[in-house]
Amino acid sequence: MPDQCSDHYPVDATNKVKRRHDRGFYDNGTVHTLLDSAALAHVAYVIDERPFCTPTLFWREGTRLYWHGSSASRMLRNLSQGEPACLTVTHFDSIVLARSGFNHSADYRSVMAFGTALLVTDAMEKERALTMMVDRFFPDRTAVLRPRTGQETKATAVIVMEIEKASAKIRAKGVADDDEDYELPVYAERLPIRTMIGTPEPCPRIIPGVKRPTTLESYREGRLLAEALLEAHRLAYP
């Protein structure tokens, strides 16, 4: 695993943060933490020279990213031969109202990961990935579920992408006006954005006596989704 060889992703023209290079980070710790704090990614790929940007659930294992979809989906049909892809995760932390239009901004933490997306074809590797697709979010949950059928395995395509290059970009400074603008009689603020867990809604058809498992306790109302996801990832991949 590249994890054990290097603590940084290589930097070249593809992934170097050019605009505001002071906001760029390439170390595994920063990149991986931002990835593991998320469930939703956007994947860019190219079909017939045209770009597509598709939202998907994903997860990280070492220096690999996994995502899935129906075997029939457009993206996967095209990626099955191995296609370049860029998977991006963005944590949107605030909108910043400044004293000039130019200094209006946002706080955010994003990762762009580049590599070649491949269909997982090995049967054992696919079974393992289908288990982690659930257990990465809800550790050990697969063990208590109705077992997968062969038809379900067949109907689900799993994509894997070794991260060849990656960069994180972080802005976390709130209001940052030009020096002379602080004297202006203009209101300015940082407006925080928080992606939270709401009140869990148990399925109304749960059979009597079945309780919410204690393993789901980290997904509790009012918690930041990112915190619960990161905690689950650390339990799933100790």
Added chain:
Amino acid sequence: MPDQCSDHYPVDATNKVKRRHDRGFYDNGTVHTLLDSAALAHVAYVIDERPFCTPTLFWREGTRLYWHGSSASRMLRNLSQGEPACLTVTHFDSIVLARSGFNHSADYRSVMAFGTALLVTDAMEKERALTMMVDRFFPDRTAVLRPRTGQETKATAVIVMEIEKASAKIRAKGVADDDEDYELPVYAERLPIRTMIGTPEPCPRIIPGVKRPTTLESYREGRLLAEALLEAHRLAYP
């Protein structure tokens, strides 16, 4: 404006929702409401045959989408000649825990918009867009800010993309297990995800007597960000 000619975006192989076509919508009302409820989009574009997926703030005006960045940024340098792009917005509404791994899912509402991204070069159109870049989110705010300098206008590139094709994809059904699985002693739930506004953080250097304007009242703690953004859009584009 295509808005006035048709209430649907055209459907072809590019934007037709193939997987789970029951989740696909193409009418302007659905597509535009999902776009106007968001500030963050992910834009896919192609450089040297490779895909890039970049997060950005954006806004809609009629059937056009706008976003911006430094004139120096990689994306804009490449898009200035007019390049195909796909701008995607995703509202992540829940994670769904089912009784089988296969039926684990998520509720979401997403839009993929396809077109040709162009640099705004007309000076008046650029000034207008730079105003709306702030006022779309905070109606009439530009009027109370320190005026833009020529240097600032020069340093900001504005991109416009006429939406040629678009599709919305919506899943909003929570737990949906196979009929026979409802009898299993397995806990299942819909775990709602809510992107909220936190406590506004006024700049500590605001000069005495300057209060938070009443026009910002819709951005209040505990409100769904999507609601505040949609309300602001309707005020900005009545």
